[in-house]
Amino acid sequence: MIYKRFLTIFTGVAIAAGILIFAMGSNAQESLQLQVNVVSITVCGNGVVESGEQCDAGGANGPCPATCSTFCTTNSCGGGGGGGGGGSYTSPTPQTVVNFSGRAYPKSTVTLLKDAQIVATTIAGVDANFQMSISGLSAGNYIFAVYSEDKNGNRSTLLTFPVSVTSGVTTNVSGIFIAPTIDVDKSEVKRGDNIAIFGQSTPQADIVISVSSEEEFFAKTISDRDGIYLHNFDTTILDYGVHYTKSKASIGNLLISSYGRVISFKVGTITVLKEIKPEISKGDLNNDNRVNLVDFSIAAYWYKRPSPPSSVDLNGDGKVDLVDFSIMAYYWTG
Template structure:
């Protein structure tokens, strides 16, 4: 009896072993090593091999599938090292008495990453080394206990939810100084004495001419300085509260700087945009600024997003659509094609900042699609710019000259509350030179904003 039970147990374990062998699968894993980053909580998943003489892979790749895989006729490009996922903040620095006030734009993260906070780095030497301080998930900080007359240099790091740095701004500088003295009041002239009485009654003496008010010592100009990247040898426009304040031409290296002097203290909304060699405008880069008397605010690290366009309004499924635009010269350009699944591809711009990519529409479904792009130069990463639309269908149609939709004041292809807000700003005001062509194209070309124009926007409303 005991022997029979042992045989049954033996047969059971043999059967269990055979079952495990038959259902075993290979498990593949990859080791990650680096002196500059850490992979937290990696996940292992089973992997298999496939072979084919000709195939196409259309799928979502994990962010841990880093870099490039190649074959004679096939390649995979994926991962957060190949497609950067966080934009670099633009930073403003305002010097005060023994302190510098910093503000910055929000870093925009993608591909599943979120920004969890920021570090502020400071140094008395350009390019560092920096001493970093965590300031939390905020967009402003004041660095105090500084020495007046000493130049300080600052950068801002964007952190992920684990506290790891995922983007670093370019450097800005400021020199703290003592408080600026307000100008003294204008002295009131002393009235002349009355004329003496007597025989002829002479008239009173003429009042002395007032002396010019001297410029008080210690006062400084109130100014704001913008610097960053746009497109090589093209125009950059600065708006102050939706009105054109200045224009400049970027250098051959795409860098620009605009200075506004003689400003009044107060709060302003500044916006910049670039115009490429095709005549296309970039999306707006907007930065609210508060100016104090006698202070100069420096806003650096601005990276105007690329322009983007397509050569076809409709493309036959399986044909290519040419996606092109302009950005900083010699930049890496990430192009997003938005479909049911987002497709990301990469190309580079030439010495004039021109880029293009012939996108194969085979994996796209029939219907409307959009594309947008962002650029990377060194450690600077722009935001995604405006989107351009195209359709995948049964025929290819070259894109005709842009048709302006009536009521569309910001040229985004829609008439909605944004256009109403723009119209409300200009309501019964004198139009700026920059806005006059917009009014002429999108409204009734009478060079005024009134109820007639709001009726036009209501008629063409798209939402």
Template sequence: MKNFLTTYLLLIISLSGFLIFSNNVLANDEIETIISTTRIAICGNNIKEPGEQCDGPDLSGATCQTLGYYSGTLGCTPACTYDTSLCTSAPPPSSGGGGGSQVSPTLGISFSGLAYPESKVILLKDAQIKTTTIADKDANFSINVSDISRGDYTFSIYAEDNQMIRSVLLTYSRKITDRAIRIDNIFIPPSLAVDKEQVRQGNDIAVFGQSTPNSEITITISGQGKEITKKTNSDKNGNYHLTFNTQELAMGEYLARANSFYKEQTSTFSKSMRFIVGTQDILAELPRGLIGDLNNDGRVNLIDFSIMAFWYRKPNPPAHVDLNNDGRVDLVDFSIMMFHWTG
């Protein structure tokens, strides 16, 4: 743990140094603000935080497939790094029989799987929107990309539900060569929202969202040294809604997240939504995207900082990276990101 904290603090120093030496314009009090808003990660609290690949069951959308494996079950080690021991590599291509015609290799990549019924599915290539599609009424979607050159790429995919709430981002790094690549059996985790950002202890709170139709939804509530699970089902349109009483929860901060079980497939966890059990009810707004959350994981942290740093002073930055929409990424955009920093 000591080595981890040392490494993490060095990253924070690097973050501040990047801003200082880029333009020499930040004042000391601004630097202190940046550092003070950053949280120290704790391995073993079942919440993935900056500097961790995972933490217990929280894989932040990662799967064996997103790490380049063919199939399998991804786990997390006690050191908060990926456990790929149950991941399997793709089987070798079968050799064809004699005498048949040979199919020429095709350049490109395709994605297919499950999202939400008639939802918008967005594909990013190297942090820029490449294309979108609409899932069918059974939540199936398929995206084909053929206009692409050979090279290494990072593809990311997410869905927007019928209330424009975004799913967690699933990421796949692939090398495009002279053969077509297929990434199948994608299962986008449920969208998730809560109706209150603070709930008076003993009052009800609602957790809701969208997933595949007629699925079993497991909602996990964790906080204050306690974890409870609740189950419900999505309807034919993929919508789910669970209301429960908070009398069993001590006062304090909690995280809610959900995953879905559908036709022998289990999704990874959704984004985590925070709420507080306190002394009054405060209604929550729908989570339609956090400013500065460039990789759409529900947090603004060093991962988002690195994405923005990549586009610093480069021409034609993606619209979601250019936070003040002035056509360039500069210190103003970093300042906006720091204001919304969650760690």
């Protein structure tokens, strides 16, 4: 059976081919977007040559003398020698592998989670492309998620998608496009002054910035060769009060990310520079100066398990229970 699905990634929740996809934001103001990026999931070992594969002989994939490798690339088997003994060839057991590839930010750390647990990290290249693989999985359905962090320590939204893994085959998840990070230089800006909206994406990407409250305004800019973008937004057109901003990236007409996380600022009668967040004392289990779903997933793993690490046992009573989650909720940053 052909096992190929094109998954539609939305900011929020989308349904494509009967599969739920999440691009998780940190603010309830984040809305569904119709501009999408397509993630392709293919399987090596199903006997069907799919996108990105040179061959696929199904169960006959393997090393030479097989013509197709377990990675669905054509083997280069040298010419045969003289006649030998009548030995038999046993094909090795195919590995169960899931490969991930896509775009993040130049030289950024990309983190992969499986069922809310961190399983791999890698560093994106200067072109923002990344790839990573995990193996040794049992057959079944998994929830995978990826996120990255820009050079200022701002984290992307968590891009989450389900993958069905078949034993003995290689599943390729490609076309991942992590949404840009975003920040502002002021928590409050005097109406009529500019507010700097900036962040990081893939190099030379077209960045669309949305600023909204009751009415939505858009601005465009281009990221530089390091993926950095900056736009000085004139607040003259904005009413007094709280406004929200977010951004998305595109490369030509081929790749379009979802919108990233939403942040807020206030338009008022004075200008207040945004303060640097103080170091978090508790609940930051992966030491990124945030308390969010990643920390929650780490604590959830140790819930009611014996001998949790002291960093996870937030009240030091030798166990992880609802008290620890209450402490985490107090320090929650999202």
